[in-house]
Amino acid sequence: MTDEPNTYIGQRVRAIRARRGITQQVLADRAGLGRSVLAKYEAGLRPIDSRRTMLALAQALGVTLGDLTGHEQDKLDPSTAGFHSVVPELEAVLWSQGNVTDTRLPRSLEELATAAKEATLYRQNGDYAALGPLLVPMLTDSFRHVRDNGSPQAWDIHGAIVYGVASALRSRGYEALSWTAAQESERAARETGGTASLAAVSYLRSQILMSRPGALPAALEQSEQVADRLVPDVRTRGDIETVGMLHLQASLVSATMGKDPQPHLAEAAEQAGRLDDAPAGASQARNRTFGAANVTLWKMSAAMERREPGQVLDLEPTLSPADLPADARRAQFFVEVGRAHTMQRDHRSALNALLRAEHAAPQHARAMPIVRELVGHMMRTARRDLTTGDLGRLAQRVGVVPV
Incomplete structure (x- = not known):
């Protein structure tokens, strides 16, 4: 997928910073990081494994998130x-x-x-x-x-x-x-004029805004305010699903901003509890991935954004991937587990989780910037018996090293 060997986000940060003529200290100050932490990111000694950090660095450098994650590589993936x-x-x-x-x-x-x-x-x-x-x-x-x-x-x-x-x-x-x-x-x-369709649009807008440096407040407003406004109009299953997803999105944006995601997670859980008794409704606007299992998955994602790997691993045994009704959601579950294990320096468990994510949804998992970042970090820091086996082959498939 790429001819550039062993690329990682910190490497791109270093290259862009050098082109801008910015010192590590200046960039660290702009991004709200310690200089020693930034030095570890740039040297590949520590993965950049949170949206909050990536967005802060992108904004400080004046680039897009894709410039840091190498998203253009996806377009070279033959699959x-x-x-x-x-x-x-x-x-x-x-x-x-x-x-x-x-x-x-x-x-x-x-x-x-x-x-x-x-x-x-x-x-x-x-x-x-x-x-x-x-x-x-x-x-x-x-x-x-x-x-x-x-x-x-x-x-x-x-x-x-x-x-x-x-x-x-x-x-x-x-x-x-x-x-x-x-x-x-x-x-x-x-x-x-349907509640479900209006909630779905706001969910999507918030997700797009979340990918833009500096737009997190707008992403939170788009999800939070619209969800609060629509809750009284929730009637059908489609309404519950889409407004519930809007609260989950608000929880993740909140966590990324360093705020408490719990109020929105609690509201999403309450909405999930109403699904069984709700009428189906006639609208095509639905999100069938929403439910109690998906609420737990988003709790894990919010915990990772708050750098709480212990909470993710505590939640892991409470959620069966089979209860998640889509392959991409199951892949996300294993990615969050892999992130948590990487943060705790358990590379073998992290590799196992990432391989399971790839098995669940190959195209989806291989294109995720966080997967590339974690695999690249392990390639640089794990024991040789890992890098020459499954990890090395996974690194080729996700484009971290050339095939």
């Missing part, structure tokens, strides 16, 4: 080439609102709803190779229905499809185009 190849077409469809040179007869709304559910499963399972070819024709058909029909059902299905497109684009590093798709998703949400 997801099919997704990246359709992005220019997606851009054209979004900008033109479906007015493109496509002579196909659009599918019926019922067929389109079925296709949207199939695409959602691929996205939630991290199978971007299978997802990519579905997106352009599905989005084109969706735009045509709202332009030619404009019925509430057409707008509801359109909102679900464009939300899925935006979410997939964000996860693959196309944040600006994802924001464009999110704006279209909001237009659909305004047409339907």
